[in-house]
Amino acid sequence: xxxxxxxxxxxxxxxxxxxxxxxxxxxxxxxxxxxxxxxxxxxxxxxxxxxxxxxxxxxxxxxxxxxxxxxxxxxxxxxxxxxxxxxxxxxxxxxxxxxxxxxxxxxxxxxxxxxxxxxxxxxxxxxxxxxxxxxxxx
Numbered sequence: 497x498x499x500x501x502x503x504x505x506x507x508x509x510x511x512x513x514x515x516x517x518x519x520x521x522x523x524x525x526x527x528x529x530x531x532x533x534x535x536x537x538x539x540x541x542x543x544x545x546x547x548x549x550x551x552x553x554x555x556x557x558x559x560x561x562x563x564x565x566x567x568x569x570x571x572x573x574x575x576x577x578x579x580x581x582x583x584x585x586x587x588x589x590x591x592x593x594x595x596x597x598x599x600x601x602x603x604x605x606x607x608x609x610x611x612x613x614x615x616x617x618x619x620x621x622x623x624x625x626x627x628x629x630x631x632x633x634x
Contacts, residue, residue, distance in 0.1 A: 500591050502542040502549070502608065506615045506630030508535050517619055517626035521578045521601065530557060538615065538630055549586070549593075572597065 511532070518528040539552040547566035553559065564570055564586055572584040574597075582599030589607075597604040604621045615630040 499544055499588060500610055501544050502540045502593070502610065502615070504540055504615075505633040506538040506540070507633055508537070508628055509614075509631045510629040511627070513624070513626040514628075517621060517624050520621045520624040523578060536628075537633075538617075540615075566593070 514532050515528050518531055523531070534555040534557055537554045539554065541548075541550045543549070547568075549564055549566060551562045553562075562572070564572075564584070567585070567587050569583055569585045572582050574580045574582060580599055580601070582597040582604065584595060584597045586593055586595045588594070592607050592609040594607050595605045597606075601621050603623065606617060606619045609616050613632040615632065617628040617630070619626045619628075
């Protein structure tokens with residue numbers, strides 16, 4: 497069975513537990529307050545045939561690019577997020593994209609999935625989970 501194509505532009509419509517997630521990443525309180533006010537846009541380019549994917553997270557404060565091939569481990573520079581590097585693998589679990597980020601923080605990673613015109617993102621670190629929901633732009 498073919499995998500879904502995640503390509504598109506998505507605007508955030510809901511966010512839950514982001515402050516606790518950022519605190520678990522040791523982000524200082526001033527930066528946490530700024531990040532919690534942001535309404536990011538995700539631009540995703542996905543080639544289902546090759547597994548190549550680029551996820552751009554765009555905000556008025558800072559942008560973050562993640563460029564990878566599904567199923568291949570790579571060194572991810574999370575400098576713009578929390579100053580760390582980790583070994584990252586993104587793979588399929590059914591129709592969900594599951595990311596495991598091995599490094600200083602245990603249990604770090606995220607899961608993306610599509611439901612209709614909504615892109616869901618669950619971010620994990622240690623025992624803390626934050627959630628964001630994005631709606632596909634017209």
